[in-house]
Every structure is written in C-alpha cells, then in structure tokens.
Amino acid sequence: MPRLSVIAVRLSLLHLLTGFTFGALLLAHKGVPFAPWAWRLLPGHMDVLLFGFVIQLAMGIGYWILPRYPGADAPRGRAWPVWAAVALINAGVLLALAVGWFNLTAGLLAARALEGAAAALFAAHAWGRVRPLVPGKPKSS
Amino acid sequence: MPQIVRWYLRTALIMFVLALVAGVLQALGTPGLTPVYFHLLMVGWVTQFIMGVALWMLPKYTQAQPRGSDRLSWVGYGLLNAGLLLRAAAEPANALAPGGAWGWALVLSALLQWLAGALFVFNAWRRVKEK
Numbered sequence: 001m002p003r004l005s006v007i008a009v010r011l012s013l014l015h016l017l018t019g020f021t022f023g024a025l026l027l028a029h030k031g032v033p034f035a036p037w038a039w040r041l042l043p044g045h046m047d048v049l050l051f052g053f054v055i056q057l058a059m060g061i062g063y064w065i066l067p068r069y070p071g072a073d074a075p076r077g078r079a080w081p082v083w084a085a086v087a088l089i090n091a092g093v094l095l096a097l098a099v100g101w102f103n104l105t106a107g108l109l110a111a112r113a114l115e116g117a118a119a120a121l122f123a124a125h126a127w128g129r130v131r132p133l134v135p136g137k138p139k140s141s
Numbered sequence: 142m143p144q145i146v147r148w149y150l151r152t153a154l155i156m157f158v159l160a161l162v163a164g165v166l167q168a169l170g171t172p173g174l175t176p177v178y179f180h181l182l183m184v185g186w187v188t189q190f191i192m193g194v195a196l197w198m199l200p201k202y203t204q205a206q207p208r209g210s211d212r213l214s215w216v217g218y219g220l221l222n223a224g225l226l227l228r229a230a231a232e233p234a235n236a237l238a239p240g241g242a243w244g245w246a247l248v249l250s251a252l253l254q255w256l257a258g259a260l261f262v263f264n265a266w267r268r269v270k271e272k
Binding site: 001002003006009010013014016017020021023024025027028030031032049054057 | 187200245248250
C-alpha cells in the first residue's frame, strides 16, 4: 500500500473513532440527559463520519487500488493532487467541527469549499485511472 | 470469501432493507424513527459493509492471522448489530415516553456501538501499512 494511502486510511480510521465517540455521547445524552453541550457535536459528528471517514477512506483505497498507468514512471499518476485532497478534506472537517462547536455559521461556507476542492482534485486524479484493462498487458497489483 | 466477511456483508444487506422499512414507517408518521432510519442506513448498511470489505481486502496482518484477530471482529460484529437493533427499539419508545428504562437502553446502545467501532479501528489499524 503506498504511503499516501496508508496516511489517508489511518486518518479515516481516526475520524471513524472520533465520529463514533461524538455519536455515542449524543445518543447517550438523548437517553439520559447529562451533557447539554453534546448537541454542539452534531454537525461535527456528521462531517467527521461522512467526509473524514467514508470519503477519505474511499480516496485512500482508490489511490491504492485503481488501475495503474502501464509503463509510466509514476504508475499512479501525479500524487500531489491526492496529497492536496487529503489535506483539504481534513482541514474542511476540522473547520466544520469548529463551526458546530463555536456556532461559527460564517465558517460553514469555507468548510464546504475546502471539502469541495478536495473532491475536485481527487476526481481529476482518478478520472484517467478509471479505464478498461489493456489486453495483453499485466493486471495492476 | 472468509465466513466472517460473509456474515458482515450479508448482515449489512439485511440492515439496508431494515433501514428502508424504517424509512417507510417514518414517512407514515411513526414517531422517533428518523434517526433510526438514518443510522440503520449509515451504520448498519454503509459502515458495516465497509468493515466487511476492509476485513477482506486490507493487507495481511501476518501469514498466521491475515485478518488480525478474528475473535475481535466477531465481538465487534455482535456489538455493532446488538447496539443498532437496541437503538431501533429504544429510540421510538423513548420518544413516546422519555426517560426511564428506554433511556438507559439508548445509553447501552451507544456504548455497544462505540465499542464495536473501537475494536474495528484497533484491528484494522495494524493492517494499514506499506509493504
């Protein structure tokens, strides 16, 4: 597994644990109210799990698994857009967390913009790797 | 496909159907079902399917234990689904009569699901590595 994928997948696992922690606090508070501040975690809970876990995991695994360019110096294409996508998606999720916790409504647009930029960069990287296998060429491993 | 992976994926498919049933009931006005619908879908279906495929596809932990600890994965499977099903029962009941036993059932549900997530993260983390 390439280093970029290792970093993205490990970050996604940390997001999973964080999102589950927020969710557990919210659900427990729903059942037996003990932490009124828990509702401020709801926007972060959703962003952490949707963007931080699911989407980042897909990016990390996609970078690893998608067909590679045959005979190229960089068989997975240029890595910098995916590095940038990983950085932007994590920045967007952290900003979304702050928006929810501190009630910074103005920051929501910036958080979405960061996440959107990450999506565009990853899509641009992955587009060319979504292709049929070339007959007679070895399969990507 | 290893047996444990089949259990994860088939259960995820069942949760997918249950989620859509909850969605129909929610649309018909049953109280307290919106979060149940959403979490059966996102946790029971999407996350559990991801867990199953990750269990199958991530790099081998060791030759002897390619998927890490299968025992932890089975425990996690039980905790996740018990927690979700408990939530599905307790959330509408608690919405109708807040507090009391159904409230504590939600606390237990939260704990079970959190433990399941933590076990998955622990088991998967060790398999995420460069060659």
